[in-house]
Amino acid sequence: MIPFKSLLTFSNLVPLLAIIIVLGGIKRSGRQPLWAEAYRRLGRNRAAIFSLAVIGIYCCIAVLDSITWKSNTLAQPESVITHLFHAMHVKSERTYSAPFAKMTTGEPHPHPLKGWHVLGTDGSGNDVLLQTLRGCRTSIIIGGFTSLLITPVAVLLGMLAGYFGHRVDDIIQYLYTTLGSVPGILLNIAFLLVLGPGLVNLCFALGITSWVDLCRLVRGETLKHRDREYVRAARALGVRDLRILVNHILPNILPVVIITVTLNFSSLVLSETILSYLGIGVPAGTGSWGNMIDAARLELARDPIIWWNLTAASTALFILVLALNVFSDALRDAVDPRLRSS
Amino acid sequence: MNPPLLQVNGLKTYFNTPAGLSKAVDGVSFSLQPGETMAIVGESGSGKSITALSIMQLVPEPAGYIESGTISFDGQDLLDLTWEQMRSIRGRQISMIFQEPMTSLNPVFTIGYQIREAMLTHDKFKGESATSRARSLLERVGMPSPNKVLRQYPHELSGGMRQRVMIAIALANEPRLLLADEPTTALDVTIQAQILTLLRDLQRDTGMSMLLITHDLGIVSQVADKVAVMYAGQIVEQSPTNTLLSNPLHPYTQGLIASLPSRSRRGQELYTLEGVVPPPTRWPAGCRFHDRCSKRLQICDSQMPLATKYDDTRSVSCHLYPAQEMAGNQERLK
Amino acid sequence: MIGYLIRRLLYSIPILVGVCFLTFVLFYMTASPGEIARRNLSAKNPTAQQIKDWEHQHGYDKPKWKQFLDTTEGLFLLRLGRSDSVKGERVMTRIKESWFPSFEIAVLSFGAAITINLSLALVVAYFRGTYLDIYGTSLCVFMMSVTYLVYIIGGQFVFGRLLKLTPVAGFLPGWESLRFAFLPVVVAVISGMGASVRQFRTFMLDEMNQDYVRTARAKGVSEPQVLFKHVLKNAAIPVLTTSVQAIPGLFLGSILLESFFNIPGLGNYLVDAINSQDFAVVRAMVFIGALVTIVGYILTDISYALVDKRVRLE
Numbered sequence: 001m002i003p004f005k006s007l008l009t010f011s012n013l014v015p016l017l018a019i020i021i022v023l024g025g026i027k028r029s030g031r032q033p034l035w036a037e038a039y040r041r042l043g044r045n046r047a048a049i050f051s052l053a054v055i056g057i058y059c060c061i062a063v064l065d066s067i068t069w070k071s072n073t074l075a076q077p078e079s080v081i082t083h084l085f086h087a088m089h090v091k092s093e094r095t096y097s098a099p100f101a102k103m104t105t106g107e108p109h110p111h112p113l114k115g116w117h118v119l120g121t122d123g124s125g126n127d128v129l130l131q132t133l134r135g136c137r138t139s140i141i142i143g144g145f146t147s148l149l150i151t152p153v154a155v156l157l158g159m160l161a162g163y164f165g166h167r168v169d170d171i172i173q174y175l176y177t178t179l180g181s182v183p184g185i186l187l188n189i190a191f192l193l194v195l196g197p198g199l200v201n202l203c204f205a206l207g208i209t210s211w212v213d214l215c216r217l218v219r220g221e222t223l224k225h226r227d228r229e230y231v232r233a234a235r236a237l238g239v240r241d242l243r244i245l246v247n248h249i250l251p252n253i254l255p256v257v258i259i260t261v262t263l264n265f266s267s268l269v270l271s272e273t274i275l276s277y278l279g280i281g282v283p284a285g286t287g288s289w290g291n292m293i294d295a296a297r298l299e300l301a302r303d304p305i306i307w308w309n310l311t312a313a314s315t316a317l318f319i320l321v322l323a324l325n326v327f328s329d330a331l332r333d334a335v336d337p338r339l340r341s342s
Numbered sequence: 343m344n345p346p347l348l349q350v351n352g353l354k355t356y357f358n359t360p361a362g363l364s365k366a367v368d369g370v371s372f373s374l375q376p377g378e379t380m381a382i383v384g385e386s387g388s389g390k391s392i393t394a395l396s397i398m399q400l401v402p403e404p405a406g407y408i409e410s411g412t413i414s415f416d417g418q419d420l421l422d423l424t425w426e427q428m429r430s431i432r433g434r435q436i437s438m439i440f441q442e443p444m445t446s447l448n449p450v451f452t453i454g455y456q457i458r459e460a461m462l463t464h465d466k467f468k469g470e471s472a473t474s475r476a477r478s479l480l481e482r483v484g485m486p487s488p489n490k491v492l493r494q495y496p497h498e499l500s501g502g503m504r505q506r507v508m509i510a511i512a513l514a515n516e517p518r519l520l521l522a523d524e525p526t527t528a529l530d531v532t533i534q535a536q537i538l539t540l541l542r543d544l545q546r547d548t549g550m551s552m553l554l555i556t557h558d559l560g561i562v563s564q565v566a567d568k569v570a571v572m573y574a575g576q577i578v579e580q581s582p583t584n585t586l587l588s589n590p591l592h593p594y595t596q597g598l599i600a601s602l603p604s605r606s607r608r609g610q611e612l613y614t615l616e617g618v619v620p621p622p623t624r625w626p627a628g629c630r631f632h633d634r635c636s637k638r639l640q641i642c643d644s645q646m647p648l649a650t651k652y653d654d655t656r657s658v659s660c661h662l663y664p665a666q667e668m669a670g671n672q673e674r675l676k
Numbered sequence: 677m678i679g680y681l682i683r684r685l686l687y688s689i690p691i692l693v694g695v696c697f698l699t700f701v702l703f704y705m706t707a708s709p710g711e712i713a714r715r716n717l718s719a720k721n722p723t724a725q726q727i728k729d730w731e732h733q734h735g736y737d738k739p740k741w742k743q744f745l746d747t748t749e750g751l752f753l754l755r756l757g758r759s760d761s762v763k764g765e766r767v768m769t770r771i772k773e774s775w776f777p778s779f780e781i782a783v784l785s786f787g788a789a790i791t792i793n794l795s796l797a798l799v800v801a802y803f804r805g806t807y808l809d810i811y812g813t814s815l816c817v818f819m820m821s822v823t824y825l826v827y828i829i830g831g832q833f834v835f836g837r838l839l840k841l842t843p844v845a846g847f848l849p850g851w852e853s854l855r856f857a858f859l860p861v862v863v864a865v866i867s868g869m870g871a872s873v874r875q876f877r878t879f880m881l882d883e884m885n886q887d888y889v890r891t892a893r894a895k896g897v898s899e900p901q902v903l904f905k906h907v908l909k910n911a912a913i914p915v916l917t918t919s920v921q922a923i924p925g926l927f928l929g930s931i932l933l934e935s936f937f938n939i940p941g942l943g944n945y946l947v948d949a950i951n952s953q954d955f956a957v958v959r960a961m962v963f964i965g966a967l968v969t970i971v972g973y974i975l976t977d978i979s980y981a982l983v984d985k986r987v988r989l990e
């Protein structure tokens with residue numbers, strides 16, 4: 001039934017590649033004592049395991065929503081999730097309807113519904129559950145892809161600034177202080193106007209503002225390590241700067257970097273809603289909790305109140321962000337017990 | 343003999359650590375007469391500081407707790423007191439000087455404030471009299487220009503000066519017992535000598551008792567009336583200072599003394615104790631010293647020796663001095 | 677101290693120039709003066725001459741580097757110029773009109789937030805290790821995980837529509853303004869509460885593990901005194917630093933709050949200017965925002981040095 005040939009597209013390979021890289025990285029790092037110990041501690045933390053499972057489910061949905069193919073019943077290539085809903089005969093309705101309702105809401109003469117909607121339907125009659133599930137992909141991409149963009153840049157610049165000092169440090173510090181002096185939201189808006197709308201562009205725009213803190217942190221950490229005995233010794237032995245940076249300093253600052261990036265992940269996910277409110281979020285047609293929540297502003301003023309849209313999107317967002325927060329806290333405690341918050 | 347000022351019996355202080363239960367202090371008993379100075383010596387990690395903190399009931403929470411034992415001070419068991427009653431004893435009846443002079447003062451208050459606070463808390467000296475007493479205390483501990491120091495902050499003082507401030511705080515309310523935890527380790531040798539002389543003089547003047555914690559036997563001979571040697575959370579030998587130095591009983595004490603450089607053994611190679619103190623989560627079975635002991639017996643790795651009175655003034659816990667020979671003098675450690 | 681201040685101010689000049697440059701470049705990448713002229717000229721189909729005139733009037737006909745130099749110089753002298761819009765009003769006039777609502781909300785939410793968060797943090801720190809502490813910190817994580825937008829929508833719905841306690845949006849001058857400011861302030865405080873309380877609690881627990889706390893206890897100082905005097909004064913250093921750092925964010929970070937609650941403040945002015953591509957206004961507002969941020973950083977350093985006697989401003 002599924003045409004396998006049409007599955008083999010570039011955009012379908014990307015999510016699989018991402019999963020392989022992440023899992024491979026975790027597996028490899030497990031060989032190092034620091035991380036092995038951290039994973040052991042994480043494994044004993046029940047809240048961490050539970051939130052990791054939740055994040056895993058969100059990621060699975062996101063991946064399922066990223067694999068698309070054409071079929072004869074649907075005009076455009078659609079994702080696994082959409083195909084699934086289609087197969088289960090969840091149809092579009094005329095307009096709003098409450099969860100499990102039999103009739104539409106908000107019309108002078110309610111119409112009977114064509115199907116059965118667990119979370120109701122939205123203004124244009126789309127199933128809210130489907131919309132909510134489709135928001136996962138957007139959020140994961142915004143968090144993950146932005147982190148992927150900024151981490152190498154911030155780490156590289158931060159290490160250069162911290163290690164070489166003088167001119168290099170001045171220039172890099174100047175760069176991020178200047179960027180940091182402009183209110184972040186403004187920069188986001190401006191870059192989105194320059195780049196044009198789109199999910200990937202949104203990630204770039206968010207990246208512009210969020211690399212600054214990480215870079216500052218990496219610079220500080222590098223400064224700390226630069227004056228440690230082992231670095232001095234390596235330098236005295238004539239080891240090249242590049243080697244010192246990559247072989248000695250990078251492994252030492254990596255834990256802090258990874259902790260910061262995971263902590264930052266949730267705030268990236270949250271910022272999507274804010275940009276949606278400003279009208280520069282993800283374009284229509286892409287699933288977005290931000291757009292759903294934003295729409296609720298008007299819906300709450302209606303009579304009867306349309307609450308399911310808001311509830312579904314904000315609950316989905318809340319659970320993801322909560323899981324991310326709990327997990328990154330646990331990760332921080334596991335990697336560096338000295339940073340423990342209690 | 344007078345009733346003792348401090349009598350510690352079977353004190354056990356444990357820590358819950360990720361590596362398991364850590365028996366940092368495991369059955370310590372000793373007593374201290376008014377006006378007497380006792381030294382506790384022992385290697386790093388043998389539980390000296392934790393013993394002193396237990397007396398103050400300032401064992402780091404929530405990991406650490408006093409498992410059992412009694413600490414009677416002036417005839418009253420401190421472990422029976424409420425937190426509030428204990429608070430009125432701390433700093434007034436019993437004071438403590440900590441091992442870490444660099445970090446033990448609050449960085450955001452002036453020295454003057456921190457000394458005065460010790461007095462104001464207990465209402466013993468008030469207002470102007472507290473200030474003038476703070477000044478005279480600083481003079482007493484040999485601080486140059488005390489008037490200026492009163493207005494300074496801790497970071498403006500050197501380690502030695504901070505330790506003097508700590509001593510001034512400890513002495514502010516003329517306590518009856520001073521617990522001095524390695525008051526000189528952080529200092530260089532000349533200042534060490536000054537501080538020790540100072541403590542001895544102060545003690546002579548005020549008649550307080552002192553528990554001096556150190557791992558330096560040289561200091562002990564200058565200051566202490568008697569010595570307790572601690573190893574792995576237990577006291578292995580107690581004895582008057584002179585007797586201990588000239589005629590140590592326990593093989594561990596003998597090792598410690600043999601490893602001191604001395605005039606009579608000039609030219610010979612210095613003796614060193616092999617091995618290290620085991621971690622407090624895994625004390626060895628039997629005598630805790632047995633795997634480092636040069637005079638080990640068969641029984642040593644299976645049975646823990648009991649503290650036994652060797653003569654009127656000395657006691658030791660070692661199988662080399664079996665209890666049967668001194669029948670009736672046996673004192674069981676709980 | 678004075679020398680330090682002068683050096684910091686001198687150092688902020690290149691940063692401000694950088695900010696101006698960034699704004700300038702971004703502007704020319706998003707819009708061209710011609711388009712703006714067309715939009716702002718009242719005539720339906722302006723002639724080429726009219727557009728030329730408009731560009732000349734607003735200085736867009738000069739070479740780009742000259743434009744940059746002129747406008748930057750103007751900004752540094754705080755001559756903020758006129759808006760590009762039809763009315764062409766002075767930016768300074770609009771700022772004078774709309775600073776108050778922003779200021780009122782910023783001051784109220786800053787004051788309320790720091791008082792409430794600090795008190796709550798003290799309570800959980802005092803009861804550390806008990807169920808109150810555990811539930812309290814969990815609640816903080818929960819609150820951190822709710823998006824700002826839901827707080828705003830929820831606040832408007834509960835206070836404005838259900839309870840009818842406060843107006844849903846809008847603003848009036850004078851004492852009336854407090855009624856309108858209430859909801860935005862509540863939203864600002866609640867939305868930041870989780871993160872702040874947790875952070876402040878960490879600061880205090882860090883201090884509680886310091887040796888000087890043991891010294892205070894050994895002196896016989898009572899537990900409340902240890903917490904409220906010794907620990908609090910030390911924890912005040914990081915608390916102060918993080919709070920002062922948040923001040924510039926209060927002014928322009930309330931962009932969302934203002935446009936959501938329809939408050940005629942600076943944030944709203946800025947958003948309007950962006951939407952209508954009024955470059956003159958955006959330029960001026962971004963410059964002021966950056967200025968406030970830099971002053972905020974300097975204030976942070978100074979307050980740091982005032983509380984922590986160990987810090988010397990070099």
Ligand SMILES: Nc1ncnc2c1ncn2[C@@H]1O[C@H](COP(=O)(O)OP(=O)(O)OP(=O)(O)O)[C@@H](O)[C@H]1O
Binds near residue numbers: 388
């Ligand atoms: N906060 C704590 N948590 C867990 N274990 C602790 C703690 N404090 C001390 N210990 C354990 O108690 C044991 C005794 O420590 P203590 O500080 O009494 O040693 P000490 O004899 O004073 O050594 P030193 O000469 O180095 O001061 C140590 O082995 C240590 O592992």
Ligand SMILES: [Mg+2]
Binds near residue numbers: 390391523
């Ligand atoms: Mg010690």
